[in-house]
Amino acid sequence: xxxxxxxxxxxGIGLEFVRxxxxxxxxxxxGCRNPSDANDLASLAPAQILQVDVGxxxxxxxxxxxxxxxxxxxxxxxxxxxxxxGLERGLAGVLHxxxxxxxxxxxxxxxxxxxxxxxxLHRLTEGSKVVNITSQIGSMVVGAxxxxxxxxxxxxxxxxxxVQLATQLRERGITVVAFHPGWVRTDxxxxxxxxxxxxxxxxxxxxxxxxxxxxxxxxxxxDGTVHPW
Numbered sequence: 568x569x570x571x572x573x574x575x576x577x578x579g580i581g582l583e584f585v586r587x588x589x590x591x592x593x594x595x596x597x598g599c600r601n602p603s604d605a606n607d608l609a610s611l612a613p614a615q616i617l618q619v620d621v622g623x624x625x626x627x628x629x630x631x632x633x634x635x636x637x638x639x640x641x642x643x644x645x646x647x648x649x650x651x652x653g654l655e656r657g658l659a660g661v662l663h664x665x666x667x668x669x670x671x672x673x674x675x676x677x678x679x680x681x682x683x684x685x686x687x688l689h690r691l692t693e694g695s696k697v698v699n700i701t702s703q704i705g706s707m708v709v710g711a712x713x714x715x716x717x718x719x720x721x722x723x724x725x726x727x728x729x730v731q732l733a734t735q736l737r738e739r740g741i742t743v744v745a746f747h748p749g750w751v752r753t754d755x756x757x758x759x760x761x762x763x764x765x766x767x768x769x770x771x772x773x774x775x776x777x778x779x780x781x782x783x784x785x786x787x788x789x790d791g792t793v794h795p796w
Contacts, residue, residue: 570638574598574621574683575645576613577605579753580700583768584642585611591772596638598630598645621645621679622671631686638690640775643680643725644700647672649717656715664716672717677724684732684743693740697732698775701725701745701786706796726786726796733784742783746771749789762789 571588575581576597588595589611598619599605608616619630621643649659654668680699684691691697703709705722713719729745736743748771750761767789774791786794 568592568594569640570594570596570636571640571642572596572598572634572638572687573642573644574619574679575700576616577601577608580748580751580764580768581642581644582607582611583764584644584772585613587768587772588640589613593640594636596634600645619645619683621683622675624682627679627682627686631683631690634687634690636690637692637695638687639692639695641684641687641691641695641697642700643683643697645679646676646700646721649715652717654717659717660714661716669717669720672721673724676718676721677728680725681728681732691736691739691741695741696775696778697736697741697743698771699725699729699743699745700748700771701729703747703788703794706786706794708795729786730784737780737783740780742778742780744775744778744782744785744787746774747786747788747794 571593573584576585577599585595585597595613596615597613598617600620602616602618617630617633620626650656652668684697702722704713704719705726710719726745733743748767751767752763770789788794
């Protein structure tokens with residue numbers, strides 16, 4: 568039996584990850600900020616729904632303390648945007664974005680992948696996999712054209728976290744990769760986005776099943792193809 572931990576599990580791609588992992592027989596531990604409001608998640612009946620704020624280390628530690636079994640797959644999916652933190656879209660560029668808000672987004676979107684993974688390290692075993700849901704906006708080429716400093720920087724940090732975790736955990740037999748989920752039709756991606764949550768989550772899970780230790784440290788698209796850094 569595969570035990571899968573998913574953060575940001577209450578909506579969008581995260582909710583679809585939960586649905587698909589349950590359907591394939593995984594024991595799913597779902598984390599979100601407000602479990603009492605996560606009605607769609609509760610309707611899927613994962614093994615556990617736990618409260619976690621990935622921007623708060625104490626919350627992450629408490630989340631990890633409730634997990635008592637070996638974990639085979641971690642999906643670091645939780646994240647947010649500058650506009651969700653109250654910044655006007657026109658003020659998100661490098662010439663205007665507030666430093667404090669940018670640092671908040673880096674902590675939530677980027678460093679949380681390190682924090683959550685470290686907190687679960689005692690539950691990860693040889694053959695476990697860590698999947699970080701990043702964005703192509705975190706690449707140097709694509710990000711250069713995207714006028715949103717907080718979001719682009721936060722995903723670039725997640726990419727660095729991915730390659731450093733991959734290096735440190737390779738000797739333990741743990742595979743760590745980053746996935747660009749595509750431009751997905753979610754609350755964050757908007758209705759004009761290219762692909763559905765079903766396509767994105769299904770593609771990532773299918774590609775993740777094929778991952779081997781030699782793939783650790785890769786940056787992949789949702790369909791399993793390699794994305795340039």
